Amino acid sequence: MDLRGKQSGWTSRPGVSPGRLVFAQFMSCVLSACGFVSGMLRDILKVPEHHGGSGRIVSDQLLLVGDLHLGRRPVGLDDVLSDHGLSPNDLSPAAGLRNLVDEALGNVPRAVVFAGDLVDQDDDVFEAYDVLAVQMERLRIAGIPVYAVAGNHDGLILPRLIDRVRGVTLMGAGGTWSRHEVEGDGRPIDLIGWSFPARSCRDCPLDHPTFESTLADCRSGASTIGVFHGDLDVVESRYAPVSRKRLLDEQSVAAWFLGHVHVPGTLTDSRPVGYLGSVVGLDIGETGSHGVWRVGFDGGSDISAMQIPLAPIRWEMLEIDLTGHVLPDADAVHEFVISHVRAFMSVDPGCQDERLRCGAIRITLTGRLDDRESVREFKKRCDASKMSFHVDQLLVIIESVRDSTMPLLDLRELSREQSPVGHVAGILQQISSGSFDDSFESVRQKLSAMAQSDWNAGDHELPESHDVFERAAQRVLDVLLSQREEDTA
Ligand SMILES: [Mn+2]
Numbered sequence: 335m336d337l338r339g340k341q342s343g344w345t346s347r348p349g350v351s352p353g354r355l356v357f358a359q360f361m362s363c364v365l366s367a368c369g370f371v372s373g374m375l376r377d378i379l380k381v382p383e384h385h386g387g388s389g390r391i392v393s394d395q396l397l398l399v400g401d402l403h404l405g406r407r408p409v410g411l412d413d414v415l416s417d418h419g420l421s422p423n424d425l426s427p428a429a430g431l432r433n434l435v436d437e438a439l440g441n442v443p444r445a446v447v448f449a450g451d452l453v454d455q456d457d458d459v460f461e462a463y464d465v466l467a468v469q470m471e472r473l474r475i476a477g478i479p480v481y482a483v484a485g486n487h488d489g490l491i492l493p494r495l496i497d498r499v500r501g502v503t504l505m506g507a508g509g510t511w512s513r514h515e516v517e518g519d520g521r522p523i524d525l526i527g528w529s530f531p532a533r534s535c536r537d538c539p540l541d542h543p544t545f546e547s548t549l550a551d552c553r554s555g556a557s558t559i560g561v562f563h564g565d566l567d568v569v570e571s572r573y574a575p576v577s578r579k580r581l582l583d584e585q586s587v588a589a590w591f592l593g594h595v596h597v598p599g600t601l602t603d604s605r606p607v608g609y610l611g612s613v614v615g616l617d618i619g620e621t622g623s624h625g626v627w628r629v630g631f632d633g634g635s636d637i638s639a640m641q642i643p644l645a646p647i648r649w650e651m652l653e654i655d656l657t658g659h660v661l662p663d664a665d666a667v668h669e670f671v672i673s674h675v676r677a678f679m680s681v682d683p684g685c686q687d688e689r690l691r692c693g694a695i696r697i698t699l700t701g702r703l704d705d706r707e708s709v710r711e712f713k714k715r716c717d718a719s720k721m722s723f724h725v726d727q728l729l730v731i732i733e734s735v736r737d738s739t740m741p742l743l744d745l746r747e748l749s750r751e752q753s754p755v756g757h758v759a760g761i762l763q764q765i766s767s768g769s770f771d772d773s774f775e776s777v778r779q780k781l782s783a784m785a786q787s788d789w790n791a792g793d794h795e796l797p798e799s800h801d802v803f804e805r806a807a808q809r810v811l812d813v814l815l816s817q818r819e820e821d822t823a
Pocket residue numbers: 401451485487594595
């Protein structure tokens with residue numbers, strides 16, 4: 335179905351009669367003249383003057399975009415967000431998409447390329463259509479070409495959606511490879527792309543018969559960039575399995591940018607191969623810096639890829655060791671946690687980005703404390719209503735608190751017990767007095783054997799066997815003591 339010509343996002347919304355539309359258009363002209371343009375209209379019209387037309391400055395770069403998942407929004411933060419005049423929509427992938435279009439308009443790339451899973455589920459199609467239509471129109475007006483492949487989440491829906499959105503080219507439709515010459519001056523760039531034909535695909539995309547022929551069609555002297563959605567180094571995957579080695583062996587491809595896994599890969603190599611990551615972290619499992627990638631062509635065949643963090647929300651898990659700190663009550667723990675978060679935020683450049691509106695942090699409190707009641711009270715308060723505060727302009731929400739603190743141990747006292755606790759405490763005492771040294775030799779031998787078989791021994795230094803032994807005994811003792819604590823609670 336091709337509805338091109340009728341579509342421009344806000345004229346195509348259902349339930350709007352033509353008469354009302356003309357009136358709406360008239361009103362929006364009046365409003366925009368007054369400078370009161372709102373919402374979507376503002377987004378479409380806000381194209382800087384130097385884009386489009388002959389004076390347009392275009393960098394010799396591509397903007398690569400990973401998993402977007404339009405339709406998702408952060409869950410569990412609604413109340414605390416509304417306390418601060420925010421809504422989950424302000425931190426959603428749709429908001430991330432707006433940021434990325436702003437980024438493209440601010441520093442115009444040759445093209446914007448999406449690596450699949452633009453839409454989260456088939457159910458999200460109407461919302462996604464509206465959001466995509468508006469934002470893609472901004473890129474189209476600025477003359478920025480947009481390419482996309484479909485992922486496993488939108489294998490069925492994206493082709494239909496793109497058919498209705500102007501200015502977006504679907505690459506690799508139906509599980510076949512296709513090649514696209516990126517227009518514009520500068521280095522010749524050939525994009526090759528492959529789209530999911532359905533919700534799953536057990537074959538390696540590079541095994542498809544169209545791959546070799548597509549590659550053979552690439553222009554000599556062009557930088558060939560491969561883009562698809564697939565599962566890297568997961569044999570037997572239902573999501574387009576492919577090995578990194580296979581990708582690296584394709585010498586004529588300068589870089590491979592993949593969608594699927596939401597953790598951004600290390601793409602700093604001169605021949606990058608890996609995941610772009612989700613544009614916006616979708617939940618506490620997606621910590622760290624998220625955004626898009628600017629891909630540049632440094633002379634010969636070298637590629638440089640740099641992440642541009644532009645997610646409106648940053649998820650983080652922080653472990654805070656309370657050992658040795660005097661924390662007489664919950665307020666003291668509160669203050670200590672805030673100072674720790676503040677210190678973390680101030681050293682991370684991604685946290686200074688003005689597009690970041692909220693940090694959502696899971697705190698795990700660890701360490702040994704004489705009195706743990708203040709920690710329990712602090713956790714109870716945070717469980718009752720989410721704690722929030724500001725670090726400079728940034729809203730920080732404590733998503734949850736885990737109490738993994740342990741009591742201070744009196745080994746001498748514990749070792750007197752006729753119990754498993756007493757036995758392990760005795761071992762720990764012997765370790766610290768150095769009278770257990772014979773056992774360390776056998777631990778060392780076992781570790782060394784494991785290192786040879788299970789991990790690349792040359793890459794990692796063997797841990798001290800004394801250390802491993804002591805920590806293991808400590809852990810056993812902690813487990814025994816927590817069981818006792820639970821029994822008496
Ligand atoms: Mn995904």
